[in-house]
Amino acid sequence: MRLAALLLACVLGVAHAQEPAYTRIEPGSAASAYPTAQKILAHLASGNIEAAAALSNAPERRADVLRYYRETVGEEEFKRIFSRYLDPANALLAEVAIGPRRLLLWKLGEANDHIAGQFYVEVEGQFLMDDAPGEARAELRRVLEAARSGKIRF
Numbered sequence: 001m002r003l004a005a006l007l008l009a010c011v012l013g014v015a016h017a018q019e020p021a022y023t024r025i026e027p028g029s030a031a032s033a034y035p036t037a038q039k040i041l042a043h044l045a046s047g048n049i050e051a052a053a054a055l056s057n058a059p060e061r062r063a064d065v066l067r068y069y070r071e072t073v074g075e076e077e078f079k080r081i082f083s084r085y086l087d088p089a090n091a092l093l094a095e096v097a098i099g100p101r102r103l104l105l106w107k108l109g110e111a112n113d114h115i116a117g118q119f120y121v122e123v124e125g126q127f128l129m130d131d132a133p134g135e136a137r138a139e140l141r142r143v144l145e146a147a148r149s150g151k152i153r154f
Helices: 002-018 034-045 049-053 059-073 075-086 135-149
Strands: 092-098 101-108 114-123 126-129
Touching: 034 049, 034 075, 034 114, 034 126, 049 059, 059 075, 092 135, 101 135, 114 135
Parallel strands: none
Antiparallel strands: 092 101, 101 114, 114 126
8 A cells, every 4th residue: 555655656746747847927916927918919919010029039030920920811810810819708827937937828718718828038127028949938838738738727
């Protein structure tokens, strides 16, 4: 009996060790990137790529990516896609942090409850869209994938 309990504890410990260590953040708190996300999404919903890209830690790269996406889907669809994040049917599910980096998880109700993620980083007291790869961002991507697969529930 003791051996079975020990084995179970080891298995659970290994499973838990595979999950990235993160902290939950209260959206809208001083530690939250949510207000920045709302600004960026409002800019994108109105088609203002330059204003949205200015709130990135790699503004030129972000502007290029957004312009390419707009060319691919068209101006009206571009605005519609980003405005859906502002729709109450598509709620912010959670915000998590690893150090200065944040992941906002959105539950897109109109898209069969698909979980979408947005990455942010705090730089000199201001949150910016995180367009720079790194280990913490990779860990947050694992949190996003775990949430999508149901391994982590928020």
